[in-house]
Amino acid sequence: MPRLLLVWLINTAALFAIPWLLPSVHFSNLFAALIAAPVLGLVNLLIRPLLILLTLPVTVVTLGLFLFVVNGLSFWMASGLVPGFTVEGFWPAMGGALLYSIISWALSTLLLEKDDEAA
Numbered sequence: 001m002p003r004l005l006l007v008w009l010i011n012t013a014a015l016f017a018i019p020w021l022l023p024s025v026h027f028s029n030l031f032a033a034l035i036a037a038p039v040l041g042l043v044n045l046l047i048r049p050l051l052i053l054l055t056l057p058v059t060v061v062t063l064g065l066f067l068f069v070v071n072g073l074s075f076w077m078a079s080g081l082v083p084g085f086t087v088e089g090f091w092p093a094m095g096g097a098l099l100y101s102i103i104s105w106a107l108s109t110l111l112l113e114k115d116d117e118a119a
Helices: 002-021 030-046 048-054 056-061 066-081 090-118
Strands: 025-027 085-087
Touching (some): 025 030, 030 048, 030 085, 048 056, 048 066
16 A cells, blocks of 8 residues: 555656646646546546547557557546646647656656565
8 A cells, every 4th residue: 555655646746746847737736736646547547548449540550659649638638627737738738748757757766666676
C-alpha cells in the first residue's frame, strides 16, 4: 500500500508542476490536483484502451505517432471530469500529456528505483 500512495503522490506532483511549465493548464487548488491524478489514471485505464482500439488503423498508418493524440485526448477528458482542473484546448492538452509523462517518469525513476533496491 505505501508504494501505491507514493505513485499517487508522484503523479500529483507531476500534474501540479505542469501549470508552471505550460500556462494554459490550470489548477484552482491542490485538492484539484490530488483528485485529478487518480481520475487521469482511471481514464488511462478504462477509456484510453478503447480509444487506441478504435484508432488502430490511423495509429498503424502513422507508425504509432497518433498515440500522442490519444494521450492528449485522455488528458483533456480528465480535465473535463475534475472541477478546478482546466486545459484551454487540444494543443495544451497534448503538451500537458507529454509533460505529465516525462515528469512522472523522471520522478518515478528517481524515487521508486531506490524503494525497489531497499526491498
